[in-house]
Amino acid sequence: MMRKSFLFLFYVVVSLLIGKEFHPFSLFPMYNSFPNYSYAFLLKNEKGELIPYRKNFSKDKNAGGLAHQYYAFFNYHHYQGGFGGEDSVYIKEAGKELMAKLLQDENTNRFNFDTLRLYKRYYHLDHDSIRYRDDLMYEQAINH
Amino acid sequence: MSRLLTINTYSDTEWRFIKIPVAFFWLASIRSANINHELVPYPVGIFTFINGSFLASAHTVMVFFVCAIVLALLYIFEKWMTATTFFMFALSLVLFTLEESSGIFNRHSLYTAIFLSQAFAYYRNKPALSEERIQFPVQLIAGGYFLAAISKIRQSGFGWFTEAPLASIQMIKGYSYAYFNTGDVKQFEKGMKHANFILEHKLLAQSLLAVSLFLELFAWVSLKNKTTAFIYGLLLTAMHIGIWYFMNILIGSIFYPMIIFMVNPLYLMYAGLQRLVGLLKP
Secondary structure, eight states, X not given: OGGGTHHHHHHHHHHHHHOSOBTTBOOOOTTSOOOXXXXXXXXXXXXXXXXOHHHHSOXXXXXXXXXXXXXXXXXXXXXXXXXXXXXXXXXXXXXXXXXXXXXXXOOGGGOXXXXXXXXXXXXXXXXXXXXXXXXXXXXXXOOO | OHHHHHSOSOOHXXXXXXXXXXXXXXXXXXXXXXXXXXXXXXXXXXXXTSOOGGGOSHHXXXXXXXXXXXXXXXXXXXXXXXXXXXXXXXXXXXXXXXXXXXXXXXXXXXXXXXXXHHHHHHHHTOTTHHHHHHHHHHHHHHHHHHHHHHHHHHHHOGGGGGGHHHHHHHHHHHHHHHHHHHOOHHHHHHHHHHHHHHHHOHHHHHHHHHHHHHHHHTGGGGGSOHHHHHHHHHHHHHXXXXXXXXXXXXXXXXXXXXXXXIIOHHHHHHHHHHHHHHHHOO
């Protein structure tokens, strides 16, 4: 039986001892709690129209990736985040960095908009009703 | 089919139908690894000790991908397996750590660990190799699910599932991603519909979450034998389908290795087809 479970035990024990992400060891923390907020990141043009990622950017640029990078930015800098209450200075700092990553290696000549705005949509539950608001994080003029 | 499952060994045919999809999904993960070129902005793992920027250039990543294609072919054609699986581990370790150091956590840990376990199985080269190259990965997959359960209990306690109404906020997020990526507003409407369903059926939502926590916590049951691995694989598949339906989220880097090693759907189709052909023969 030991042969059939020693790797299971080794992987679990070492991952727990490390206690954080250290590839290939992980705590698999996805959805380990359900806080009363979630964020999604969207793009709009100067007219306030949605700019879909897939129609304008290379395939590795997407809403999910931006969300991961937003949390990585806050964790890396040890900034307090969540519940829609981040400091506006940090939000702008994060917005600038995310915008730079988004536009990296992109051909901006083919964009049919002059301004790109990055918003953070903040969802929360208020007495069993889902509410949201869009906060502007960063605005970038596009050079064609 | 039932007789095949009760025999606690794996045939070469079963192994063939495992390694082909493993190589395919691993290559797809390598190809789509979201790496911030020329920069390692949020170093994690091995790159907290060494500066990985020199490995992150677009050219280097392309060279890694070409190496990955060669390794995947060697893996499928069963060539120099100790070295092949070890280099697959090393390549995964570097590339996926680079991805995680770009702030993107696509949870590819299992692929990396699986190849190391297979290198170990081939290095041992025991008579039980045909079982160990499949059962060792099953142990790591079960470990991943068990760790996910422990993570939930440590963070939220055994009452994790009672927070089900708040899961609606996470559900709408998954569908929002789809809307913001494609511009298809129907995705957002679908997410709102599912989220409101959860709010209106709290007990059902809590029960489903409790079942998924139970499944993850007892994932080690799958290690008993081939039959338990198969049955557990089916249960976990049902769980993933439920998460995908309600939340529009499928964590492929965990789901694909699980279904391939525990259920082996390609082999099941092959065995079913063989049986059908046998029945149709005059």
